[in-house]
Amino acid sequence: DQQVKQNSPSLSVQEGRISILNCDYTNSMFDYFLWYKKYPAEGPTFLISISSIKDKNEDGRFTVFLNKSAKHLSLHIVPSQPGDSAVYFCAASDGSSNTGKLIFGQGTTLQVKP
Amino acid sequence: DVKVTQSSRYLVKRTGEKVFLECVQDMDHENMFWYRQDPGLGLRLIYFSYDVKMKEKGDIPEGYSVSREKKERFSLILESASTNQTSMYLCASSLRTWKGSFFGQGTRLTVV
Numbered sequence: 001d002q003q004v005k006q007n008s009p010s011l012s013v014q015e016g017r018i019s020i021l022n023c024d025y026t027n028s029m030f031d032y033f034l035w036y037k038k039y040p041a042e043g044p045t046f047l048i049s050i051s052s053i054k055d056k057n058e059d060g061r062f063t064v065f066l067n068k069s070a071k072h073l074s075l076h077i078v079p080s081q082p083g084d085s086a087v088y089f090c091a092a093s094d095g096s097s098n099t100g101k102l103i104f105g106q107g108t109t110l111q112v113k114p
Numbered sequence: 115d116v117k118v119t120q121s122s123r124y125l126v127k128r129t130g131e132k133v134f135l136e137c138v139q140d141m142d143h144e145n146m147f148w149y150r151q152d153p154g155l156g157l158r159l160i161y162f163s164y165d166v167k168m169k170e171k172g173d174i175p176e177g178y179s180v181s182r183e184k185k186e187r188f189s190l191i192l193e194s195a196s197t198n199q200t201s202m203y204l205c206a207s208s209l210r211t212w213k214g215s216f217f218g219q220g221t222r223l224t225v226v
Contacts, residue, residue: 099164102214104157
């Protein structure tokens with residue numbers, strides 16, 4: 001039972017254009033969402049997060065949108081750069097638990113072409 | 115900067131061997147985690163610990179055990195390695211005051 005789903009295994013965009021990565025979840029107890037970026041042979045690094053009380057959070061070129069009614073969040077990267085090419089994981093934290101556990105999606109591989 | 119260090123980047127072990135993966139964090143974090151990453155499956159939680167000597171099973175604990183004797187160190191043990199445990203193993207740690215985690219660089223384990 002996949003509680004966090006990233007239905008697009010891969011995405012390819014041109015440098016300078018917008019990249020939109022999507023994530024869906026099923027558990028209404030999730031209260032905090034994060035995006036991680038992972039290069040091959042490295043650990044994931046934190047990118048941006050959003051609390052369930054917000055619908056948008058922006059940090060430079062990265063913006064995360066949350067639609068609670070649709071149980072959907074998206075990461076927008078504008079403008080996309082070749083260095084953004086990586087695997088992006090969406091993760092969710094269960095508000096009923098204080099353990100710090102994260103539930104991850106399957107990941108989306110983003111390729112930004114020069 | 116938070117540092118989570120895994121003892122090996124790459125390991126090759128034989129089927130049936132007992133394997134130890136070590137993880138150390140230097141920021142006094144309460145929570146520590148072991149995940150494995152496989153293509154198309156994302157990161158799956160194996161075990162986690164929210165205090166010294168405390169541990170809880172994650173989603174896929176079968177074939178694994180853990181040890182947390184000191185706050186900064188969390189070890190993952192493969193009791194008898196099998197080929198289906200070939201994977202990227204990722205250690206992470208977190209504070210109780212923030213719901214995100216900091217990850218180590220990963221250990222690519224191959225069981226032959």
